[in-house]
Amino acid sequence: METKPEGGKGRVVYTARTRTTGGRDHGIARSCDGQLDVKLATPGSPHIGSNPEQLFAACWSACFESAVGLAACKKGITLPGDVVIDAEVDLHLDDSGYFLSARLNISIPGIGRPLAQELIVDARELCPYSKATKGHIDVTYTIV
Numbered sequence: 001m002e003t004k005p006e007g008g009k010g011r012v013v014y015t016a017r018t019r020t021t022g023g024r025d026h027g028i029a030r031s032c033d034g035q036l037d038v039k040l041a042t043p044g045s046p047h048i049g050s051n052p053e054q055l056f057a058a059c060w061s062a063c064f065e066s067a068v069g070l071a072a073c074k075k076g077i078t079l080p081g082d083v084v085i086d087a088e089v090d091l092h093l094d095d096s097g098y099f100l101s102a103r104l105n106i107s108i109p110g111i112g113r114p115l116a117q118e119l120i121v122d123a124r125e126l127c128p129y130s131k132a133t134k135g136h137i138d139v140t141y142t143i144v
Contacts, residue, residue, distance in 0.1 A: 026047045071122035085107075086107075106143055120141050
């Protein structure tokens with residue numbers, strides 16, 4: 001079933017549904033379809049589990065890699081199978097509270113630097129995570 005979000009902007013093609021209990025300190029996050037079942041732990045704590053920053057970095061890097069592939073496809077370029085995105089998400093604390101910053105380090109072997117830069121610029125406009133964070137957190141995109 002297709003639905004439109006508030007404001008009528010586009011059609012919803014997928015809705016992720018999760019339930020989290022216990023928060024980031026010794027919690028559990030599960031998807032309604034059972035495909036995701038993650039123990040959560042605060043960074044540096046003795047508890048076993050991932051933290052929200054790790055999960056965000058993993059999701060964003062996966063989405064951004066797909067966006068690079070889509071950008072290449074739109075330009076008629078076939079990418080090598082070994083594109084790698086290393087994402088680093090920093091959790092900061094200052095007098096105003098907690099906030100994030102991020103770095104995406106992108107490796108596209110076999111593609112020249114100028115073309116790789118074009119693909120990254122295009123991917124930033126295609127990736128929903130990049131669009132959602134644009135202007136909200138400091139992000140650095142680097143070709144490695």
